[in-house]
Amino acid sequence: MIWGIEFSSEKFLPTLPEDCQLDSGRYGFELALWLAQALNRQGIVTGYPSGEEWAWFLDYEPSEELSLAICCASCCGARAGYDGRPIGWSISIHDRRRMNQRVRNLAHHAELEALGQRIVALLRAEQIEPVQVRG
Template identity: 65%
Template sequence: MAWCIEFSSARFLPTLPEDCQANPGVYGFELALWLAQALNRQGVVTGYPSAEDWGWCFDYAPTDDLRLTIACASLCKADAGYDGRPIGWAVSIREQRGLEQRLHNLSNHTALENLGRHIVDLLRAEHIDAMHVPPIA
């Protein structure tokens, strides 16, 4: 199961040139770093963001049997993040389940939803209207 939050903002536009990004038009470091730091200030300690071909992600693992991956990516074309105008963003949260959890179809939907709501609240505190997209199975 996954949660997805989408919004448009100029708040997290890339600061480094296009050739320093994960791929052309693939931004998200500034959003991922801000989000990891904002969560940490609220007592939700995460890992540092790391680059992927499609954006940036980091983990939140409050217990040995719960690990959530938070992914941040832009929803725009290459070079769109450099003109100062808002671009689309997506933050997704996916539970990483071990073999035993998958075999027994165990999931922690409550933790996933609580973190998703927490992220929406953090974005709203920045005056960003975030839209929650229905969960993906």
């Protein structure tokens, strides 16, 4: 299952040059770092942001039974974030079920929903209104 939020904001624009990004037009480190720090202040401890080719991830593993990945990515073209105007952002939460959980068809819908709603609340506290929430 994937739970997601899409919104537009100038708050998390890239600070380093385009050639320092994961890929052209692939931003999200600033969003992932802010989110990790904001969640930590609420007692939700994630890992530091780690980059993949298309996004930045936070690992959230509060127990042996629950492992989630929080993905932060831009939804824009190359160099769109450097003119100071808002760009589109996406935060998605992925359930990383272990093999034994898949076999038993165990999912963590309630946990994904709860974490997603906390992230929405954090964004709203920053006067960022999610455009679309999908769960």
